[in-house]
Amino acid sequence: MAKSLLALIFLLAFAYSIEPAGKAKLEKLRALSSASQGMIRLNTTGYYHYIVDSPRPYIVVVYFTADVTKFKCLQCEQIHGLLDQVIYSYKTAGAESNSDDPTQLPVFFAEIEYLTETQEIFQKHEFMSAPNLFVSKPKNILNNGKTFTVKREDMWEFNMGSDAHAYKLLEFINNRSGRNIQMQTPVLQSLMMFIYMVAIFLFIATLVYKLKDLLLVPYMWLFGSILVYFVCISGVVYDIIHGVPMVGSGQKGVPELIHSGQRSQYGAEGFLMGFLITIGGLGVVALGALSKLPPYRIRLFGFAILLAVIYSAYTIVSVYRIKARWYGPGFYPPDYYTRGPLMRDQGYSF
Template sequence: MLVGFHAHVQTAVSKVVSKKNNESDLQRQELEALVRQASDGVIHFTPQMFDDYVTGKRRPYAMIMFCTAAHLLDKPQLNLRGLRKEFGLLATEVKKSGKSGVFFVDLEFKESKAIFHRLGVQSLPWVVHVNPNLPVGADGVIKFKQDDVMRHDDYGHHHWKAEDMAAFLRDKTGINIEKIDRPSFMRSGWFPVVFLAAVLTLGAVAYNLYYAEFMKNLVLWTMGVLFVYWFSVSGGMHNIIRGVPLYYPDQEGKIKVFLPSNQGQLGAEGFIMGFMYLLFGLSVASLTFAVPKLAEPSHRRTASYVCIVFAGLVFKQIVDNYTWKTGYRWRLYF
């Protein structure tokens, strides 16, 4: 009787284990089907899918989860949109390699608030490795190891690349992706055609512009030269590169265009000073080249005085602004 009872127990246990294995295999097959359907190999998880494929004492696969938030996608300091693209590039490479045992998943905050709380997400971006042997209950906070979360200090703050995520994947799962194939239009068959068409188009436009009548207009070229000079001396390119604001409101709400410090300048301040430089230069150029061409001596004399006085006033204003900004004093010697 004892022998029969023991055999019966073994049979029952075997059936339970076999049933669980079949369920696990079915889950894995379902996830593999979802990967094939995903354009970049990343499965979008809903809360129900999280409960179906993650909850349990263990699972026969690992997961790399990327947490994002739709309302923060346009925040440049977070770069969630770019990071999600890099995450997809890595998932695509794993998908093409045929290596199994790990699935890439993304979750959205508003859709899965409770899941975010259980994952312990404190800030975004958030990438975490779900170990196959990690027990995940039906509720409560999931206790990850510290190195299961992709930390900013290890891979660069908010600027992870697919290669960084590949290193994280290798450390956690042993799957090594040596190279990330980034899609490029330059490698497509259409690139030579588009490049040749662009060159021909630009050549035709340049040819027509060179022989156009308006391109021989001296006034147009003069205005262009003056604009380039003004834009250069006013620091316009610096403002664009550094994102310098044009002005700022003070504590009383008044608009300020001059920064009372020698540590920098506002955009409008640079443009105003550049305009003063331009006026001073035009005054000196007029005195040098335009005034001598006047026929009447009295006209030349009057125009000379006007140019000298105007240039002196502009120069004085430039010096006063410089003194106010830096605190340096000018001394005149005669």
């Protein structure tokens, strides 16, 4: 009986000692976040203290990154820029404070860079590359001495085929942290965007006024229609919404023009495909107008136009096979591929 009473007293004392320790870590994280504008830098000691060791009455979104110059990790810099907007949204919503809902823990953001003194952390997570994102919650990381065991749904290991943009990151972090934070844009950034749009509008209005006589020429409307079609087919709206870079970076830091993801693209890739599709379409239309030319020119221009159409189609198919490796001769995907209505996005991005 006496031993049971002593054990109960010990457990109660241990439980009460956890709460002050957790509060101390929580307040320290708030101070570090305030001093670092939201992104806390961790070393190995800090990672063990705030991410691995209990108690952890908070959530930390950890960004594993590498030096862009030393390791040519252009994607690390790209994801960091996207995270900045997510961090601003969380801080604006007051996510670092205790919520009225006890199930919603304070949320912080931290980064750990791959260095000689931090490589132990990367090795224990068995990372093969960077960047990676881990939403650390109480009791979702276990340390057995050799490796860290985490829930796979709380980890996002990026690769060149990842469809990464600010809204996608926000959705992932919201789902893992149990929050419903909406994307917020800094006032200065919104103001600059407004000024930029007004400047474009004024420029276009001035240009239309100066060229009003030229705009009455029918061929100008044809050219304008082709230009609008090119812009639309190139995915410019998608690029603006998701902050798409013009080019990416391959595994060895080599510039990459074609994104391997079926639902993603680089800016330059979109313009290239839009140009080829436009040229191919114009070529088909032009073939029907060759009959108005003299006979000796029909063969010359016909051969050149047909060559341009074939080259455009061949290049488009070749690029699509990079993005959809299942694609081969024919018009149908293999039996294991996603089927259903077009709204399910079967990957026919072209």
